[in-house]
Amino acid sequence: MNGPVEPFKIKMVEHVKIPSEKRRKEAIRNAGFNTFLLYSDDVFIDLLTDSGTTAMSDNQWAGMMLGDEAYAGSKSFYNFEKAIQDVLGYKYVVPTHQGRGAEHLMYGHLTNPGQIVPRNMYFTTSKAHVELAGGTMLDVIIDDAHDPENENPFKGNLDFKKLQNLIDKYGPEKIAFVNVELNVNMSGGQPVSMKNLRELKEFCDKYKLKIIFDATRSSENAYFIREREKGYENTPIIDILREMMSYSDGCIYSAKKDCLVNMGGFLATHNKDIFEYTRGMVVLFEGLHTYGGMAGRDMEAVARGLREGAEYEYLKYRINQVRYLGELLMKAGVSIVKPIGSHGVFIDALKFLPHLPRDQWPAQTLSAAIYEDSAVRTMERGAVSKGRDKETGENIFPKLELVRLTIPRRVYTNTHMEYTAESIIRLYKKRDSITGLKMVFEPKHLRFFQARFEQLSL
Ligand code: F0G
DSSP states (O other), X not given: OOSOOOSSOOSOOOOOOOOOHHHHHHHHHHTTTOGGGSOGGGOSEEOSOSSSOOXXXXXXXXXXXXXXXXXXXXXXXXXXXXXXXXXXXXXXXXXXXXXXXXXXXXXXXXXXXXXXXXXXXXXXXHHHHHHHTTOEEEEXXXXXXXXTTOOOXXXXXXXXXXXXXXXXXXXXXXXXXXXXXXXXXXXXXXXXXXXXXXXXXXXXXXXXXXXXXEOTTHHHHHHHHHHHSTTOTTOOHHHHHHHHHHXXXXXXXXXXXXXOOSXXXXXXXXXXXXXXXXXXXXXXXXXXXXXXXOOHHHHHHXXXXXXXXXXXXXXXXXXXXXXXXXXXXXXXXXXXXXXXXXXXXXXXXXXXXXXXXXGGOHHHHHHHHHHHHHOEEOEEESHHHHOBOTTTOOBXXXXXXXXXXXXXXXXXXXXXXXXXXXXXXXXXHTGGGOOOEEEEEOOSSSGGGTOEEEEOOO
């Protein structure tokens, strides 16, 4: 059998087509070699992101029809709240339109100007919201995470020495809170172990530091704990999730990933003060505290999706489909981040295009080349995403310069994975002929979304 067997059958299809070579060439140039600026109509297989791109189940669609659109006290909100309480174990829930709405409220509340937020590894919007509140986000992930070849099964773990150094340097009062991303997106979808979370809790209790999770891909992290950590082999995913969350004060959550929906988010907490404050603020920025920017039907879909997304058989298929694509590339000699992560395959662009200097944006270049070859849309996750140093204004060139092939949940078949792999392998064979890019337009905030590039000649 090629690839994992899908634990579902398909009830509705959406037609997609491969644009001609001429159209692909034109489209990527019109988009300034930035895959974010392509029209989705020009895309055959869209691996830009796993965010909001899920196919919902019949059960979720049925829930959509039952959505209660009351402005206040919607029944759908209470189903949403109950699902979060049941699956994650938090008592208090504040809905937001998506993850960054929750980051705005949570990080804005907990960060004072001049404070530091240590996090295993930054995520773009998370870092931006801490900075908006006047803080600085600093990575304290283990060194292994920066090495794509390192096979540590828990490459998302925090390094306590690095955390201690920050506390010694700035003093505990300057640390706003400790932020932990569960399944670290920017390092390749790498999990955090339960042991690391448990030890972090003990560590932070000593200094009375709050722990806030970015729980966006926590169900996938829980799957890896079950697969790789001794003692959890037979533990239900929900029990693993509840134990994970018990080590935090609260979390932010982009429901557009593990909750298997197209829109939504929330923050949740065990802490009454955080709840009271953020519940007060949500009405200013998002909507009333019983909808927070979501329609009733969307909350209903999240409630059902959070439960479905925590089912073991679903997660097993999900993780193995990503692994299938990664293994096809590895077999052909393409360097990818190892171990293969949960939500995508990350190609090491520095190894793929070693002839390009960093300021010719190897990952951006490769992402554009893949589109031009096969109309598969991927995303740069390297120096363009990282941005500039806040103090010096210089470009930061992180160790990881990656192209992310992010797999939407329950959307593409294993044959789509094979088509994608074939395109990348074809490019790999003629990689010497790929030329770099020059950035010709650079927006101030989150530049990767709208930056434009021109192709350099040989
Ligand atoms: N935290 C993490 C770890 C994320 O991956 C994202 C979004 C967010 C927060 C923000 O959530 O988009 O709902 O506002 N990640 C998407 C991605 C955009 O493509 O990785 P949002």
